[in-house]
Amino acid sequence: MSQPLAVPVALQRGRPLAWWGMLLVLATEGALFGTMIASYFYLRFRTPEWPPRGTPEPRVLEPALLTLLLVATSLPMALAVWGARRQLAARARAGLVATAVLASAYLAGIAWLLLDEWDKSPATKEAYDSLFFTLQGAHAAHVLVGGLVNFYLLASIARRPLTQYRVNGIWAMGLYWHFVNALAVLVLLTTMSPAL
């Protein structure tokens, strides 16, 4: 008699493999952002004027408010994961919709801010500008990817049942989302540091 190749859902214990897989992905993402933040401070410690002369100081209020908005999306995302794990499809959908809408607002705001900063001092001008846009751009790209996956998950449970496979997807995505929000605070503090 042949052996089953996969562990049946009913026999699964603990967190799903998707969650652990996401944790490994996030470890590499953490290393990536850690390297970028370390590069920022490495250059800062060696530069008597930071930002360099002729480069405006970074904005504080608008990015801080946008980051606050993004961090607030951890709540609806937690609701989505909570609902999905308890087979409450309506709650899972509501959480994902709220997360996607707020994340879209954040992305629109950050895109406007970055374009405005680029007009004043483009990434090609100084190492400072290069790191500023790399950090902010890489983070915004992570939010964009997360937002797109959120829309995909939303579409996948809009009219179809909340299978264990989809629950695992939402669970893993919840971990990614909280991580990206924590990163947003680190990126904000790093890029805002010259103005503090």
Add this chain to the structure above:
Amino acid sequence: MTERRREFLLWFGLAAPPVAWALELVVGYGVDDAACARGSMRWGIDDHLSQAAVVAVTGSIAVAGLLAAVASFRAVRGGYGDPRGRAEFLAVTSLSAALLFVLLTVMTGLGVLFLEECRG
């Protein structure tokens, strides 16, 4: 002791000492750089004092990990475990690694504290 607590001690004993040593190296490097580099020297960061704080915090984490590893090892010797031998393997591995990493953390800390600052 609850099962959850025993599990925490097993993993804390395994992970804390190497993580503490890695933190000591990375944060210590950053503090040293901030204290000694051309751009940030004027901030007046006391290198030895800051390094002492880093060594104290990371050393405490490493020693806490060693104590957790010892507790897990004693629990295993007292009969705690599972049929697959996972707890025993983790306890023995974490105790060996914790001893090594506590020693590394202390030796790194001593070097950093006794050598003259900003000479690199």
